[in-house]
Amino acid sequence: MKFRNCLSMILPMLLLHLFTGCSDNSGEGIENLIPVSGSVGNEVVLYEANPRVFAQSNALAAITTRLDEIKSLGTTVLWLMPIYEQGVENAVGSPYCVKDYKKLSPEYGTMDDVKTLVAEAHEKGMRVIFDWVANHTSWDNAWIQNKTWYTQDAGGNIISPEGMGWADVADLNYDNADMRAAMLEAMKYWIETVDIDGYRCDYAEGVPHDFWQQAIKELKAIKGDELLMLAEGGESALFADGFDLVYGWNFAQELQDVFAGKSTLSALYKVHNQEYKGIPTGKQRLRYSTNHDLAAEKSPLEVYKNERGAMAAFVISSMLGGTPLIYSSQEIAYDRPLSFFEYTSIDWSSNAAYLNEYKQLMQIYDSSATLREGILKTYETGNVASFYYKNEENGLLVMVNTTDEMLTVKTPIERAGDGMKNLMTGEVIILPMALSLEPYQYYIWEKE
Structure with missing residues (x-):
């Protein structure tokens, strides 16, 4: 009887060793017990x-x-992005070079157009936020007449933001109370x-920070x-200012490094944990694999x-925790750099299968309370990202070949x-002790 019990304990260990002989992680630790972020429930998709x-x-x-199509991505x-009147003096075509905070650029449409867009988005259950450029203005912004509203050098000359390389814009002086009041009034204008x-x-x-604290309180x-x-920043102090979401700069860079073979998934999990600390x-942190800058x-x-x-x-950026971001063009796998200084014609029907895959992924995200609210655990499985969410009733396992x-x-x-039920295909399996994944293949399983 004792001999049988011993065999029952040893046999699974032998089988596991047999399976892992062909594994690419050569017997590395299976489980990462670092609590990556705990509960990171989130209802926002940007x-x-x-x-x-x-x-x-x-x-x-x-x-x-296209609001219905945008909504179908779980948005x-x-x-x-900025739709204000752009500057001309010293300009390079950037929409972040604002000439008038209260005026739309006519190239994008009219006030009626933007009111219609916002109203229809609201009817479809989506909120709308504008891009706001509070650090600087164009050189031909009317505010430039108030020289003390801008940062100046020792010679009294208005300067661009130091160390940024943004010669097309002039740096604002937040020591000036009148400028602050005008900035906040302009922010209120679009909400009202x-x-x-x-x-x-x-x-x-x-x-x-004290400007953001005042602005957010009044808005x-x-x-x-x-x-x-x-x-758009990485400092945790921005949360104390009242921001709901802050960029995950380090996570985005680490994700790129993982896929370039320059970093490890252990390092990615560590960064994720660090960005959520405190x-x-x-x-929430914003999670993305691309955006307009990248x-x-x-x-x-x-x-x-x-x-x-x-x-x-x-899949990793949207499923590992945080607020997922989709940048217009990535959902159809646009294959060239996309300058936001220029117009680019996008054929939204060019990659229907890819677009539908995005829709399916985000439908899973939207419908899975386990994914959005469960407790997260990560595992060491070599170059395959493996993480598991669990709540009181369900579990969800994601595995991604990087x-x-x-x-x-x-x-x-x-x-x-x-x-396990494959949420992409509906197939139900008993999860084996070892898996083979094609290049960049991923699985999203729900525990049966």
Whole structure:
């Protein structure tokens, strides 16, 4: 009897050793017990709309016609890149060079167009936020007449933001109370006039914390709990200013390094954990595999090697925890750098299968309370990202090959033998002790 009990304990260990002999992680630790982020429940999915990829003129109306498609990606918040009147003096074509904070650029449409877009988005259950550029203005902005509203050098000359290389813009002086009041009044204008729901604040770390604290407090007094504020920055202190969302700079860079073979998934998990350390309840980091800055340099297909690599990276960025971001063009695998200084014609029907895969992934995200609210655990499975969410009733396992090679890896040992349903295909399996994954293949399983 004792001999049988001994065999029953040894046999599974022998089988596990047999399976892992062909694994690419050569017996590395199976389970990473570091608590990556705990519960990171989140109801927000952001879609960043670059007007210049929707139409060469009347882009706001063009975006409005695509709201159902944008909504089908799970979007709950539509972020519009800057649509204000742009400067001409010293300009290079950047929409972040604002001539008039209260005036739309006519290339995008009219006030009626933007009001219609916001109203229809609200009817479809989406909030709308504008991009806000509070650190600087164009050189031909009317504010430039008030010289003390701008930062000056020792000779009394207005300067561009130091160390940034942005010669097309002039740096604002937040020591000036009148400038601050005008900035806040301009921010209130769009909420009161168009009924937008908040702002994505460009270069938020270039603006004093006490301004953001005042601005967010006063904007919330107008908009209430519907106000959503996203900071382009990495400092955790921005949460204390009142921002709901803050960029995950380090995570995005680490994700690229993992797919380039320059870093490890252990390092990615560590960065994820660090970015969530001490975050107040209800606040989130923005998670993305690309955005307008990254896509302007390289297409996701270049960064992550091909379409499948780009999809694999998106699965990790959207499923590992945080607020997912989709940048207009990535959902159809646009394969070239995409400058937001120029117009680019996008054929939204060019890659229907890829688009449908995005829709299916985000439907899973939207419908899975386990994924959005469960407790997260990560595992060491070589170059395959493996993480598991669990709540009181369900479990959800995600595994993603981050390489362009076929990999055979150990499954997380505590998950081996579980009945699992593939949420992408509907197939039900008993999870084996080892799995082979095609280049950039991923699985999303729900525990049966």
